[in-house]
Each structure stands twice: as C-alpha cells, then as structure tokens.
Amino acid sequence: MTTGERLDDIEAALEGARSEGLRIIEAAADLGSLAEARTRALGRKAPLARARSGLGGITDPTDRKKLGQLANAVGDELEAALTSKRGGFERAELDARWERERVDVTLPGDAPPVGSLHPLTKTAWEIVDIFIGLGYRVAEGPEIELAKYNFEALNFPEHHPSLSPQETFYIEGHGDEVVLRTHTSPVQIRVMESQAPPVYVVIPGRTYRRDVMDATHLSAFFQLEGLAVDEGITMGDLKGSLGTFAREIFGRDLDVRLRPHYFPFTEPSAELDVQCFVCRGSGCRVCKGEGWIEVLGCGMVHPFLLEWVGYDAARYSGFAFGMGVERIAALAHGVTDIRSFYDNDVRFLAQFATGGGGP
Numbered sequence: 001m002t003t004g005e006r007l008d009d010i011e012a013a014l015e016g017a018r019s020e021g022l023r024i025i026e027a028a029a030d031l032g033s034l035a036e037a038r039t040r041a042l043g044r045k046a047p048l049a050r051a052r053s054g055l056g057g058i059t060d061p062t063d064r065k066k067l068g069q070l071a072n073a074v075g076d077e078l079e080a081a082l083t084s085k086r087g088g089f090e091r092a093e094l095d096a097r098w099e100r101e102r103v104d105v106t107l108p109g110d111a112p113p114v115g116s117l118h119p120l121t122k123t124a125w126e127i128v129d130i131f132i133g134l135g136y137r138v139a140e141g142p143e144i145e146l147a148k149y150n151f152e153a154l155n156f157p158e159h160h161p162s163l164s165p166q167e168t169f170y171i172e173g174h175g176d177e178v179v180l181r182t183h184t185s186p187v188q189i190r191v192m193e194s195q196a197p198p199v200y201v202v203i204p205g206r207t208y209r210r211d212v213m214d215a216t217h218l219s220a221f222f223q224l225e226g227l228a229v230d231e232g233i234t235m236g237d238l239k240g241s242l243g244t245f246a247r248e249i250f251g252r253d254l255d256v257r258l259r260p261h262y263f264p265f266t267e268p269s270a271e272l273d274v275q276c277f278v279c280r281g282s283g284c285r286v287c288k289g290e291g292w293i294e295v296l297g298c299g300m301v302h303p304f305l306l307e308w309v310g311y312d313a314a315r316y317s318g319f320a321f322g323m324g325v326e327r328i329a330a331l332a333h334g335v336t337d338i339r340s341f342y343d344n345d346v347r348f349l350a351q352f353a354t355g356g357g358g359p
C-alpha cells in the first residue's frame with residue numbers, strides 16, 4: 001500500500017467514523033441510551049478511535065497535521081451532536097415534569113379541618129344570649145367554694161342531706177368549710193354581696209357532686225343560674241321571663257307551666273315545665289308519657305338570702321332559677337345519654353358544628 005492510499009484510507013475511515021457516530025447518536029432514544037451511544041461513538045473501541053490509531057504511522061508532518069485536524073473535527077462534531085441531543089432529552093424531561101407537576105392555582109384549595117365549639121359551650125352561650133337580650137349580665141364565681149356560700153347563706157338547714165360528704169366533695173385540710181360547689185347558686189350570694197340592687201345576672205359554670213355517672217348524672221357538670229332582684233318583682237315576672245327563655249330554646253309556640261317544688265333558697269319554689277316539643281302534650285317517649293318536660297328549678301328569692309347579704313327585704317324582691325346545661329343540650333338535640341358530651345368522639349361532636357358562633 002502506497003502512502004497516498006493509506007492517507008485516503010484513513011481519511012475515509014475518519015469520514016466513516018463521523019457518519020457512523022452521528023447515526024449512533026441520532027438513534028439514541030433517551031438519556032440512558034445516549035450514554036451508551038457516547039461509548040459507541042467516542043469510546044476507545046469506537047470507529048473514530050480505530051481511525052485515529054492509523055495516524056501514528058504517518059510520517060509526513062503536513063499529512064499528519066491535516067488528518068489530525070480532521071480527526072479532532074470529527075471528535076468535536078460528535079461531541080457537539082451528543083451535547084445537543086442531551087439538551088433535547090433534558091428539555092423533554094423538564095417539559096414532562098412541568099406537565100406532571102402543573103398546579104391550577106385558580107382551583108379552590110383543600111380546606112384545613114377546623115374545630116368547632118363544644119355543644120355544651122354553644123348551649124350555654126345560646127342561653128346566656130337570650131338573657132342578655134332581656135337585660136341581664138354575666139357573672140361568675142369560684143368552683144372551690146366556701147360551704148358558707150354553698151349552703152348556709154342559701155338557707156340550707158344544718159342537717160340537710162346535701163351537706164353530707166356522701167353527696168358533696170369537701171376539700172381536704174379545711175374541715176367542713178370548703179367544698180367543690182354543688183350548684184351555681186352560691187354565686188347569687190357573691191353577686192348580691194358585691195353590689196346594690198337592681199341585680200340581673202346569669203351565671204354559667206361548672207359544678208360537682210358525688211354522683212355515680214349514668215345517662216343523666218355526672219360528677220362534674222354545668223349549670224346555668226339566674227337571679228333578678230329589684231323593686232316589685234313578682235312571680236308573674238318569673239313566669240314571663242322563663243317562659244320566654246324556654247320558648248326560645250324549645251319552640252316559640254309551646255306552653256310552659258310552673259309545678260310547685262321545694263328549694264331552701266326560694267319561697268315559693270317551682271319547677272318549670274315546657275310542653276313536650278315532640279308530641280305537644282299528648283304523651284310520647286321523650287316526655288315519658290307526661291306531655292310536659294321538666295326544664296329547670298326556680299322560685300322567688302327567699303327573704304333569708306336578701307337579709308343575709310344586707311338587702312332591704314321589705315323593699316326588694318326577686319326570682320332565681322337554675323338549670324343543668326347538659327340536660328338542656330340533651331333535650332334540645334335529642335341526645336339520650338349526657339355522657340356522650342364528654343366522650344370526645346369527634347364524630348358525635350361534629351354533628352353540632354354549625355360554623356363558629358358565639359356572642
């Protein structure tokens with residue numbers, strides 16, 4: 001073989017390496033096969049490398065330079081083809097990713113779960129609202145209470161069964177002087193002690209009794225107390241105000257009645273019944289065939305209390321009432337076991353979640 005033939009062969013081999021390399025690169029279908037194509041087009045066993053190895057035998061510097069430049073140019077061209085091909089794949093991948101991860105920011109978002117007021121809180125606020133509408137204000141008192149306020153000042157006789165440690169929680173280390181209040185009534189005394197008449201207050205709060213838990217009893221529960229003291233307050237005011245309240249909660253067209261009862265701190269005392277809102281008086285399961293449902297205890301404030309706080313009992317009179325918040329909530333919502341309010345079962349509680357609400 002002459003030198004001229006060898007030069008032509010090498011040149012043809014380089015041109016072949018160029019077209020073969022470009023074909024290989026062009027055929028790559030993704031980034032993975034492109035890496036393989038690089039080895040096949042530019043690797044140590046690639047046509048270009050083989051063609052290059054022939055360059056060593058060329059003695060003429062000008063020829064060697066010319067073919068060397070051609071080899072470099074082929075190498076550069078294949079490199080450039082690889083780079084441009086890779087760029088295409090990367091762009092395609094990015095496009096696909098944009099497509100995958102595209103977010104329509106105009107769509108409504110996922111609402112985070114929000115809590116709601118507890119049904120007992122809602123019921124208490126609803127009742128408080130009714131009385132605020134009648135001109136009352138809210139008062140509160142301590143849950144750990146002096147026996148003096150819980151019993152004595154409320155005209156409980158010394159041997160009343162409620163004073164027994166079987167019925168009432170006494171605070172250790174204070175003899176028989178400090179209790180967990182058994183009702184919100186002692187706050188009547190605290191309010192009257194702190195201000196002159198007229199008094200119009202509602203008193204929501206937690207109360208405690210040594211009761212065994214069942215469907216209608218808890219050892220810690222809520223009461224809502226009310227007290228109105230002014231000149232010329234009569235039993236008619238009591239019936240009118242409490243009737244307004246009961247109809248607001250249970251149904252505007254329902255009748256109410258007062259049934260004689262006994263409480264030490266009221267005279268006369270009564271229980272307020274509302275006509276059964278399920279059967280309207282004919283008798284059903286909810287009212288246990290009575291036609292009426294007991295709602296709360298009430299009465300005319302006993303003069304003993306007015307005198308105890310230093311009010312002029314000849315000038316002022318008043319009425320008071322007290323109700324169980326669990327009982328009112330249970331009646332209003334058809335709940336048959338008041339323990340449900342304390343189980344913290346969100347499925348139960350969520351049924352009462354109608355927006356935020358509150359005063």
Ligand code: DAH
Nearest residue numbers: 183185297298299320321322
């Ligand atoms: N304190 C009574 C109780 O716990 C409820 C009550 C009845 C409160 C009559 C009153 C009332 O203010 O006048 O059972």
